[in-house]
Amino acid sequence: MLLNIENLRVKYGNIEVLHGVTLQVKQGEIVTILGANGAGKSTTLLSISGLVRVAAGTIFFQNSELQKLRAHDIVKLGIAQVPEGRRIFDTLTVQENLNMGAFVRKDGHQINETREWVYKLFPILKERRQQLAGTLSGGEQQMLAIGRGLMNKPRILLLDEPSLGLAPLLVKAIFQTLDEVNQAGVTILLVEQNARAALKLAHRGYVMEVGRIVLEDTAEALLANPEVQEAYLGGTRA
Amino acid sequence: MEEFFQQLTNGLAVGAIYALIALGYTMVYGVLKLINFAHGELFTIGSYLGLTLLTSLGLSDVFGPVLAILLLAAMVMGLVAVVGALLERTAYRPLRESPRLSAVVSALGASIFFQNAVMLIYGARLRVYPLGILPRTAVNLFGIYLPLVKLLILFASVAIMTALYLYIHKTRIGTAIRAAAIDQGAARLMGIDVDRVILIVFLIGPALGGAAGLMVGLLYGQINFTMGWVYGLKAFTAAILGGIGNIPGAMVGGILLGVIEAMGAAYISIAWKDAIAFVVLILILIVRPTGLLGERVAEKV
Numbered sequence: 001m002l003l004n005i006e007n008l009r010v011k012y013g014n015i016e017v018l019h020g021v022t023l024q025v026k027q028g029e030i031v032t033i034l035g036a037n038g039a040g041k042s043t044t045l046l047s048i049s050g051l052v053r054v055a056a057g058t059i060f061f062q063n064s065e066l067q068k069l070r071a072h073d074i075v076k077l078g079i080a081q082v083p084e085g086r087r088i089f090d091t092l093t094v095q096e097n098l099n100m101g102a103f104v105r106k107d108g109h110q111i112n113e114t115r116e117w118v119y120k121l122f123p124i125l126k127e128r129r130q131q132l133a134g135t136l137s138g139g140e141q142q143m144l145a146i147g148r149g150l151m152n153k154p155r156i157l158l159l160d161e162p163s164l165g166l167a168p169l170l171v172k173a174i175f176q177t178l179d180e181v182n183q184a185g186v187t188i189l190l191v192e193q194n195a196r197a198a199l200k201l202a203h204r205g206y207v208m209e210v211g212r213i214v215l216e217d218t219a220e221a222l223l224a225n226p227e228v229q230e231a232y233l234g235g236t237r238a
Numbered sequence: 239m240e241e242f243f244q245q246l247t248n249g250l251a252v253g254a255i256y257a258l259i260a261l262g263y264t265m266v267y268g269v270l271k272l273i274n275f276a277h278g279e280l281f282t283i284g285s286y287l288g289l290t291l292l293t294s295l296g297l298s299d300v301f302g303p304v305l306a307i308l309l310l311a312a313m314v315m316g317l318v319a320v321v322g323a324l325l326e327r328t329a330y331r332p333l334r335e336s337p338r339l340s341a342v343v344s345a346l347g348a349s350i351f352f353q354n355a356v357m358l359i360y361g362a363r364l365r366v367y368p369l370g371i372l373p374r375t376a377v378n379l380f381g382i383y384l385p386l387v388k389l390l391i392l393f394a395s396v397a398i399m400t401a402l403y404l405y406i407h408k409t410r411i412g413t414a415i416r417a418a419a420i421d422q423g424a425a426r427l428m429g430i431d432v433d434r435v436i437l438i439v440f441l442i443g444p445a446l447g448g449a450a451g452l453m454v455g456l457l458y459g460q461i462n463f464t465m466g467w468v469y470g471l472k473a474f475t476a477a478i479l480g481g482i483g484n485i486p487g488a489m490v491g492g493i494l495l496g497v498i499e500a501m502g503a504a505y506i507s508i509a510w511k512d513a514i515a516f517v518v519l520i521l522i523l524i525v526r527p528t529g530l531l532g533e534r535v536a537e538k539v
Binding site for chain 1: 413414416420423424427428
C-alpha cells in the first residue's frame, strides 16, 4: 500500500468537514475521488499535503505518518499536488514555475531530464518557457500546473479538478497525458467532478458525500452503477 | 545647469537611501501582505549601532577610512538583520494565523517599543557622528562638486541593490521568495518552507534598512531617535510609488522620490520638501494606485 488513509477527521474551526475518511492507493494505480461541491474531496487532498491540520486519524505514505509532518517535508517524500484552480505563479516565467516544482530536489542534472520529459508531454510549454505564466491560456496553465507537479518526479501525484473550466477536447488531451504519466510509473490520486472522464481513466474510485466515503469500487463497476449514473453521470445512458 | 546637476546628485544620494529602506517594506509586504511599521525604527537602530561601533572600535585607525566604513556597514547590517529576525519571531510569527489587523497593531507596538528603547539607551537628544571619518575630499565631475561620502553612498546602494536583484531573480531561493509572495499555499505545495522564506525576508529587509541608517549618519552627521518615523514614511511612499510588493519598483520609487524632493526643494521651496513627497504619494494613488511598476498580469481562465 502506497497511501493509506484511515479514519481521517478534519475540522475548520469548530465544524468537522471530514468525518472519518478511509481510503487506500496502491503503487501504480490511478484512483479517483468523485463527489459534489463541498463533499470534502479537496480537503482530503490538502490534508495529505499537510496544508490543513488533521484532527484525528492517520495518513500513512508507506512508513511515514504524514499528519505528523510539515508540508515541505511531505513534498520531499515524493508527494506532489496539482491544486484546484491551478495556482501557478503568474508573474514567474513558465520555466521558473517548473523549477519551483523541483524545489526540493537535489539531483541537479536529473532535473533537466525531468524538464525535458515534461516538455515532451506538453510541447507548448517548451515553446512558451520564457513567457510569464500569467499570459498563458487556461488550458496551458493547467498543463503548466501538472508539469510543475511532475517536476518533483513524484511517487504519487495528487490532482484536484484538472478539468475545471476546460473545453472537452482539452480535457481529453490532458487525461490522455495523465494516462501516459501513469504508464511511466507515477501513481495518481485524482479528484474530479467530471466523473465520466475520471472513471474512464481510473482503475478504482471512491464516492464522497458530505465528508464521508459512501461508495468504493472498481472504475468499471462505478460506471455501471445506477446510483452513480443517476447522481454523477447525468442519468442513465441511453 | 550646474545647479541642476548638483541637486540631481543630492537627490540621487537621498533617493538611494529611500530605496534601501523601501525594499524592506516592499519585501515584507510581498510575502506577508503586512506593512512592517517597525521598519523605520530598524533604520534608526542601524544608525545608532553605526555610531556605537564607529566610536568604540576605532576601525578607521586600523583599516583606513573606506575599508573601515565597509566593515562597519557589514557589522551594522548583520546586527540589524538579527534584530529584524527577532522582531519577526516575537511580534509577527505568533500572529500568523490571526486577522491581518492584529499583526498591524503588533507592528505599531513594536515601532513604539523600538523607538523608546533607543531613546532610553542613547538619550533623547540628538547624537552626532564623529567628524572626519571619511576624508572631506570631493570629486569634481564636469564642474559638479561630489563629496566622497555621497559617492560612497551611491556606489554602495547600487551594489547592494544589484546584488539583491540578482539574488531574487537568478537564484533558486530568490525565485522561491517570489513564488511565496505570489501564492503561499502553492509555494508550500512545492516544498518551499514558507517560514524560512519569511525569515530570509526579515533578515534582508532590516539589513538594508540598517545600512541606510548608517548612510544617513555618515551623510548628515546627526541622528535622533525619532528619525525612523520620517524616513520610514518617505520610504513607504517610495515603495507605493514604485508599486508595493515589487522589488525593482521600490528601487525606482526611492530614487525617483529622492530626486523629486531635491528638485522641489531647490526650485520651489525647501519648506515644501516633505509636502512635495506626499503630493507625489497622493497623485500616484489617484492616477495609478498599483504604482509605477506594480502591474499585475491579467488573470486568464
